[in-house]
Amino acid sequence: MLQTSSPRPNVRPATRRRAVALVSLYLGAGLVAAGLFLAYRVYVHHATFAAREFFFLGGIHAADDDIGFRLAPNRNGIAVLQDGVREPARRIAVRTNSSGFRVSLSDENPDEVSGGLAGIGCSCTFGHGVAAESTWVEVAATGLGLAAANLGVCAYSAVSSVELLRQHIDTLRPQLIVYAYGNFHLERSRQPRTDITVYQTYLTTRAAQPQRLRPQFNNRLIFALSPRIEAEYYTAKLENRSLRFDLDKLGLLLPLALQDLQRTLHPATVRARFAPPPALSDTALARWVTSELVAMAQTCGAHVAILFFPAFHGEQPSPGLMHVLGTLAGAEELFFVDVGPRLFAQVLDQQEYSAHFQIPRDGHPNAAMHREMGVAVVEAALAHAHTHLGAGAQRARAPDLDEIEQ
Numbered sequence: 237m238l239q240t241s242s243p244r245p246n247v248r249p250a251t252r253r254r255a256v257a258l259v260s261l262y263l264g265a266g267l268v269a270a271g272l273f274l275a276y277r278v279y280v281h282h283a284t285f286a287a288r289e290f291f292f293l294g295g296i297h298a299a300d301d302d303i304g305f306r307l308a309p310n311r312n313g314i315a316v317l318q319d320g321v322r323e324p325a326r327r328i329a330v331r332t333n334s335s336g337f338r339v340s341l342s343d344e345n346p347d348e349v350s351g352g353l354a355g356i357g358c359s360c361t362f363g364h365g366v367a368a369e370s371t372w373v374e375v376a377a378t379g380l381g382l383a384a385a386n387l388g389v390c391a392y393s394a395v396s397s398v399e400l401l402r403q404h405i406d407t408l409r410p411q412l413i414v415y416a417y418g419n420f421h422l423e424r425s426r427q428p429r430t431d432i433t434v435y436q437t438y439l440t441t442r443a444a445q446p447q448r449l450r451p452q453f454n455n456r457l458i459f460a461l462s463p464r465i466e467a468e469y470y471t472a473k474l475e476n477r478s479l480r481f482d483l484d485k486l487g488l489l490l491p492l493a494l495q496d497l498q499r500t501l502h503p504a505t506v507r508a509r510f511a512p513p514p515a516l517s518d519t520a521l522a523r524w525v526t527s528e529l530v531a532m533a534q535t536c537g538a539h540v541a542i543l544f545f546p547a548f549h550g551e552q553p554s555p556g557l558m559h560v561l562g563t564l565a566g567a568e569e570l571f572f573v574d575v576g577p578r579l580f581a582q583v584l585d586q587q588e589y590s591a592h593f594q595i596p597r598d599g600h601p602n603a604a605m606h607r608e609m610g611v612a613v614v615e616a617a618l619a620h621a622h623t624h625l626g627a628g629a630q631r632a633r634a635p636d637l638d639e640i641e642q
Contacts, residue, residue: 375610
């Protein structure tokens with residue numbers, strides 16, 4: 237019986253060489269494309285940091301895998317406002333306590349914040365451009381005789397504000413939760429990133445219901461590199477040193493560019509490019525925020541205030557929020573504070589509004605607007621307590637509004 241062998245393909249040497257050349261060509265093209273991408277991303281990061289006119293010094297922020305980022309604990313740093321590189325008066329000291337909440341520079345007991353007023357929100361709660369003791373959180377807490385816990389973080393959305401409070405609600409156990417809401421928070425809450433590099437938690441929909449998603453990627457690298465970024469770019473600006481690109485900056489920025497390449501090729505990024513935007517209405521988002529806040533408040537017997545602040549003259553709260561609040565009218569745990577009417581009554585137009593209530597060349601609330609926001613919270617909280625708790629059961633003392641105005 238004859239034994240036959242399997243036939244072997246007859247591949248000519250010329251065909252094999254062409255296949256190897258083709259594979260090498262594709263690999264070479266891929267390497268060139270990757271190299272160009274890395275060079276471009278290094279350039280983008282360098283140009284971004286070099287051109288930035290407002291920034292923080294002192295490692296003020298830290299990565300948070302569940303939210304995206306937060307204020308780092310036990311920090312003493314500086315917030316440099318627009319034009320603060322040239323004008324020292326536009327540099328504001330920032331101090332945080334052991335929980336990462338902003339506190340006054342002179343506070344001797346910065347960690348004693350439980351059982352009081354917890355203020356959440358974005359830079360307009362944090363107090364971008366004003367001293368910590370001038371923020372609406374401090375004004376309202378002082379007027380109500382409560383300890384102040386300022387959980388505001390610059391660039392936060394409604395979702396990240398709620399989730400930061402959730403992390404601390406068991407230890408804070410506040411009597412009053414106040415969320416300082418701006419209409420722009422709604423759009424922020426749908427976005428997976430706050431800027432070109434920093435990812436955040438956000439809200440989407442699943443089966444027509446709101447669903448919170450954790451950050452698509454973590455921010456550990458960018459915040460781990462923050463001390464070097466500050467030294468190479470921000471401190472250099474304040475010291476009038478050269479920002480010229482060099483090998484030190486290449487070594488600093490190349491890890492960020494490599495991370496960008498990895499994330500660009502990640503399947504989640506590819507899927508996101510072809511996914512339709514979430515059909516999340518303002519009403520659904522506002523309902524999610526209010527229900528989450530009320531649920532947390534019920535765990536510690538707190539009350540919740542939604543404090544609306546207008547970003548410009550004549551701005552009104554979003555219809556979605558007002559619809560949700562209308563369905564909750566009469567709820568014992570929740571009340572609404574609109575500071576707009578008391579601000580608009582004092583000015584005629586946007587020019588006067590900016591001059592009276594906003595930081596020049598910045599747009600954030602100044603100390604006068606923070607004071608109005610704080611007083612509005614005090615008045616609304618006392619009225620709510622009188623209605624729902626009874627005058628004898630009020631947990632806040634009557635404020636001296638003249639003293640607050642000063």
